Amino acid sequence: MEFLNNNVCSPKGFKALGKSIGIKKSGKADFAVIFSEVLADAAAVYTSNKVKGAPLIVTRNHLKDGKAQSIVINSGISNVCTGEKGIKDAEETAKLAAEELGIDANNVLVASTGVIGKFLPMGKISNGLKGIKDELSITPEVAKAIMTTDTVEKEIAVKADNFTIGAIAKGSGMISPNMATMLCFITTDAKIPSKKLADFLKNSVNKSFNMTNVDMDQSTSDMAVIMANGIVGKADEKKFQNALDYVCIELAKKIAKDGEGATKLVEVNVKNAATAEDAKKIAKSIVSSNLVKCAIFGNDPNVGRIMCAIGNSMAKFNENLINIYFGNEQVVQNGRIAGFNLSEAKSIMKKDALSITIDMNDGKGNATAYGCDMSYDYIKINALYTT
Numbered sequence: 001m002e003f004l005n006n007n008v009c010s011p012k013g014f015k016a017l018g019k020s021i022g023i024k025k026s027g028k029a030d031f032a033v034i035f036s037e038v039l040a041d042a043a044a045v046y047t048s049n050k051v052k053g054a055p056l057i058v059t060r061n062h063l064k065d066g067k068a069q070s071i072v073i074n075s076g077i078s079n080v081c082t083g084e085k086g087i088k089d090a091e092e093t094a095k096l097a098a099e100e101l102g103i104d105a106n107n108v109l110v111a112s113t114g115v116i117g118k119f120l121p122m123g124k125i126s127n128g129l130k131g132i133k134d135e136l137s138i139t140p141e142v143a144k145a146i147m148t149t150d151t152v153e154k155e156i157a158v159k160a161d162n163f164t165i166g167a168i169a170k171g172s173g174m175i176s177p178n179m180a181t182m183l184c185f186i187t188t189d190a191k192i193p194s195k196k197l198a199d200f201l202k203n204s205v206n207k208s209f210n211m212t213n214v215d216m217d218q219s220t221s222d223m224a225v226i227m228a229n230g231i232v233g234k235a236d237e238k239k240f241q242n243a244l245d246y247v248c249i250e251l252a253k254k255i256a257k258d259g260e261g262a263t264k265l266v267e268v269n270v271k272n273a274a275t276a277e278d279a280k281k282i283a284k285s286i287v288s289s290n291l292v293k294c295a296i297f298g299n300d301p302n303v304g305r306i307m308c309a310i311g312n313s314m315a316k317f318n319e320n321l322i323n324i325y326f327g328n329e330q331v332v333q334n335g336r337i338a339g340f341n342l343s344e345a346k347s348i349m350k351k352d353a354l355s356i357t358i359d360m361n362d363g364k365g366n367a368t369a370y371g372c373d374m375s376y377d378y379i380k381i382n383a384l385y386t387t
Contacts, residue, residue, distance in 0.1 A: 003156075003158055007143055011189035014037070015037070015138055018032045019031055023074055028144075031128050033072050034073075043197040044059065053221040062106050066198075069101070069107040082119055089125075094106075096126055111223055113146065148172070154171075163235045167187070167251060172255070173214060173260040183224075184209070184225070186201075200226075213284065214372055256370040257352075260382065262378075267353070269366075271366045274317060280367040285313035286313075292309055299346050310322065318335075318360075326348045329344050
């Protein structure tokens with residue numbers, strides 16, 4: 001694969017924009033549009049949280065035919081718990097964008113992220129949409145415009161074989177997705193029918209975003225969308241799945257590393273579990289444990305907390321077969337605390353990325369989960385989020 005500098009505009013036929021329309025008091029970018037020059041096959045996955053934002057409801061309805069040509073995103077207000085007005089505002093946003101872009105409103109998808117319970121400032125959105133077709137470019141600050149508590153932009157683009165995949169994502173808190181990511185928008189110039197596209201996306205999401213955790217809170221606005229405009233023609237399906245997997249996993253890592261208040265990325269590799277599903281349960285349980293996360297923040301090799309998380313995973317395993325490693329330092333052998341070098345373990349934990357390997361010695365199931373530590377700043381950020 002070749003790594004490209006741009007993001008969702010790297011694939012042929014895509015343009016975008018990112019700008020401020022005054023939703024955020026800070027004046028930072030808070031509005032984005034992604035546009036395909038031709039109608040694209042499209043697919044999405046959404047949060048399974050039963051409280052869903054109005055944009056998810058509208059986007060799901062617009063995607064019934066598996067087609068899309070544009071995505072409109074705002075940050076600062078999530079348009080969640082806004083009732084019928086929220087639905088109407090999301091539909092109106094799609095309609096206004098369609099008029100400016102000269103396309104069908106049903107081919108415009110919408111997404112919002114930010115504070116729950118507030119209505120969208122439709123006057124600002126209407127003004128922000130005026131003239132957007134002339135503002136579209138191939139080098140926009142679109143990744144910056146979808147950020148909320150994120151501290152860094154999350155974007156990636158790769159070229160594989162004859163096609164290119166580009167993507168942006170946002171997410172820092174309320175990260176424990178199930179069937180989707182926080183917000184992720186993926187573009188490709190490969191020709192992939194929408195039904196197959198949906199399968200590819202679900203496969204990639206299950207290996208990446210669904211194996212990521214920051215704080216065990218599954219958002220009401222989680223959504224991952226992919227558009228394939230087909231400009232370069234058909235792609236080798238295996239190569240496409242591999243490239244999409246890579247893009248999603250890299251974004252998942254960026255999200256975990258940028259967890260609210262986080263100081264380090266944690267990657268948990270579980271191998272030789274009884275089944276792949278057991279491996280997933282164990283890996284996700286470890287990155288989801290607040291006790292483990294706090295110990296990692298304090299550079300405290302309290303491996304008893306990891307064993308506890310394994311026991312809470314509901315996976316099948318034999319405790320007496322488990323080996324655990326921090327980097328190359330073995331800290332658990334056959335289910336018992338190993339006589340490890342404490343200073344070496346602490347030194348490994350002080351780095352900005354910690355790899356933990358769990359060898360279950362019980363089968364052939366493997367899985368990897370991504371997370372972060374939990375610091376004092378996580379409390380500060382969330383204690384004052386709406387005020």
